[in-house]
Amino acid sequence: MKILIIEDEFLIAEGVSLTLQSAGHAVTGIAEDLPTALALAGQEKPDMAFVDIKLANGSNGLDVARALKAMGIACVFATGNPPNRAQAGGVGLGYIAKPFSPRVLVQTAAFVAGTLSPCGPASVAPHGFVTL
Amino acid sequence: MLCFSTVRRLERDYLAERAEGEALAATLQENRILLDEVNHRVKNSLQIVANLLRTQAMRHRSAEVRQELLDSSSRVLAIAEVHRRLYGEGAVYDTVELTDLIRSIAENAVPPTGGAEPAMTLATGTLLSAPVDTAVPVALIVNELLTNSYKHAFPDGRRGRVTVDMAVAGNEVRIDVADDGIGLPEEVAGSSGGGFGLNTARNLTRQLRGRLEIERLTPGTRFLLTFPMKPSAPTQA
Numbered sequence: 593m594k595i596l597i598i599e600d601e602f603l604i605a606e607g608v609s610l611t612l613q614s615a616g617h618a619v620t621g622i623a624e625d626l627p628t629a630l631a632l633a634g635q636e637k638p639d640m641a642f643v644d645i646k647l648a649n650g651s652n653g654l655d656v657a658r659a660l661k662a663m664g665i666a667c668v669f670a671t672g673n674p675p676n677r678a679q680a681g682g683v684g685l686g687y688i689a690k691p692f693s694p695r696v697l698v699q700t701a702a703f704v705a706g707t708l709s710p711c712g713p714a715s716v717a718p719h720g721f722v723t724l
Numbered sequence: 725m726l727c728f729s730t731v732r733r734l735e736r737d738y739l740a741e742r743a744e745g746e747a748l749a750a751t752l753q754e755n756r757i758l759l760d761e762v763n764h765r766v767k768n769s770l771q772i773v774a775n776l777l778r779t780q781a782m783r784h785r786s787a788e789v790r791q792e793l794l795d796s797s798s799r800v801l802a803i804a805e806v807h808r809r810l811y812g813e814g815a816v817y818d819t820v821e822l823t824d825l826i827r828s829i830a831e832n833a834v835p836p837t838g839g840a841e842p843a844m845t846l847a848t849g850t851l852l853s854a855p856v857d858t859a860v861p862v863a864l865i866v867n868e869l870l871t872n873s874y875k876h877a878f879p880d881g882r883r884g885r886v887t888v889d890m891a892v893a894g895n896e897v898r899i900d901v902a903d904d905g906i907g908l909p910e911e912v913a914g915s916s917g918g919g920f921g922l923n924t925a926r927n928l929t930r931q932l933r934g935r936l937e938i939e940r941l942t943p944g945t946r947f948l949l950t951f952p953m954k955p956s957a958p959t960q961a
Contacts, residue, residue, distance in 0.1 A: 601768065607775025610782045615836065646764075672767040691771040691804035693832035694778065719831040 593617050593705045596638040598656055599670070600624040600648035604690075608642060608670070608697060615698040625651035626659070633663055640666040640704050642697075643684070645673050657683040666704055668721070670697075677724050686723040696720035763811035770804040795871060795921060802829055802867035806859045820859040822852040823890060826899065829863050830888045833870035852892060858953055861928040862899070865936070868925040869901040869947045877905020877945065884944075897953050904944040913938045913945070 595617050599605040605622045612619055620636035623629035625648045633641070641660055645653040654675060657667040661683050669675065669687035685704060688696050699718035706715060717723055774797045781793035805828050809820045854862065870886065878884050882905065889900040912918045916926075929936040934951030 601772060603772045603776050603779065604768075607779045610779055611836065614782065672764045672771070689808065690767050691774060691801060691808065693798075693801050694836040695832055695834055698836040719828070 593640065593701065593708075594620050594636065594638040595701065596620050596629070596632055596636065596641040596660075596665070597622045598624075598629045598641055598643040598647065598653065600644065600646070604644075611694045611697055612701060615701065617701055623656075624648040626656050627651075629656045630659055633660055633665055638665055639708060640668065640701070642670040642688075643667050645669060645671040645675065654679065654681070654683065666708060668700055668704060669724075674722065675724070680724045682724075684724050686717070686721050688720055689722070692720060763807075766807055766811070767804065770800060770807060774800040774804065791875075792920075798833070798867060798871055799864060801832060802863045803860055805829060805832070806856065806863050809859075810856065819853040819855055822854045822859065822862065822897070825854075825859060825863060826866055826888065826890055829866050830870060833867055833874060835874055852890075852897065852953070854953060858932060858951070861932050862897075862949075862951070865925045865928050865932075865949055866899060866901065868921045869949070872921060873901065873903040873905065873945070876908075877903040879906065882906070895952050895954055896950055899949045900946065901949070902941065902944060902946040904941070907940055907943055908938065908945045910940070913940055 595612055597605050597608055597612075597619060599608065599622065602622075605624075609619045609622060620638045621632040623632050629641070629643075629651075632638075641657075643653040643657050643660075647653055647656070653669060653671065657669070658681075660667050667684045669680075669684050670690065670692065671687060672690040674687040674689050675684070685707065686700075688700055696718065700721045703715060703718050703721060777793050777797035777800065781790045781797065784790045784793065805825060806820055809825060810817065866888070870888070873886050877886075884904045886901070886903045889898075891898050891900075909917075912922070916923070926936055929949060929951070932951040934949060937948040937950075939946040939948070
């Protein structure tokens with residue numbers, strides 16, 4: 593699966609990227625704000641994105657997820673400040689709360705891959721993933 | 725009958741009290757925002773430390789160093805699980821529910837990828853509020869024992885089962901971590917055998933004034949952690 597990471601903390605983004613790649617996914621880029629996220633999403637056409645809420649240069653992950661949803665890209669928030677259902681307004685599949693383990697990250701990516709497949713999800717939502 | 729000056733004095737007192745109440749409410753709100761921000765920073769920083777260690781591990785040439793760094797990353801995440809519960813939504817400041825904590829530690833200890841992951845069963849029927857100075861060592865010990873099982877008990881794709889059980893008897897908590905793998909070598913199961921992880925678990929058990937018993941099964945290994953804990957009343961945030 594092609595995954596975009598939207599996170600302004602380099603060390604977190606790099607760890608997430610390596611973990612997802614070691615699980616067999618293709619990380620199409622790391623964006624730290626809304627304009628970069630939109631540019632990378634347009635070029636690389638990822639299947640999904642992990643999106644932090646507080647981003648660089650005043651960007652907000654909810655705005656990013658709204659824009660990505662319009663482009664047909666599934667979003668999961670990966671954040672220390674998880675939104676509630678009303679705040680998310682239907683733009684994210686769910687969230688994993690920081691600090692999250694590599695297992696939660698990898699299982700969430702696998703679950704989203706299943707959700708996006710024509711056959712539907714292969715498993716129940718993993719531990720640590722909260723549906724919005 | 726109240727005279728005019730008394731009415732004016734009461735009105736002044738009322739307005740002063742109201743202003744004082746509003747100032748206190750504003751200060752309380754500022755403190756809540758500040759606390760939320762500090763908590764956010766703590767969680768973010770713990771995620772950064774864990775990822776930094778993991779990233780360094782995955783880029784290291786030496787398999788031995790790589791494993792040591794991955795183990796340290798896992799320890800940071802075990803501590804982070806306690807913090808997440810202390811400061812999350814609906815959390816209390818000074819206690820952590822132990823069953824839920826152990827469940828997350830156990831879920832996180834399973835290797836993130838790999839073809840032959842042993843199955844895990846977890847039976848922790850008792851809800852138990854633990855103070856932070858108990859929750860952190862317990863999280864680290866259980867993480868260490870589970871990591872040990874997944875790392876050593878099932879070599880060469882061997883399949884098996886890891887179980888975690890928690891029970892309370894009087895003022896004692898018993899956490900039983902067992903696997904049906906190849907078993908610990910006799911010298912490791914002894915009172916001071918094993919590497920950094922197992923010895924850290926022994927030292928943290930001493931800090932809890934508890935006992936860590938290691939039993940060699942056929943097949944497998946059983947770790948029994950027992951420690952005293954009085955029920956504590958949580959402080960609502």
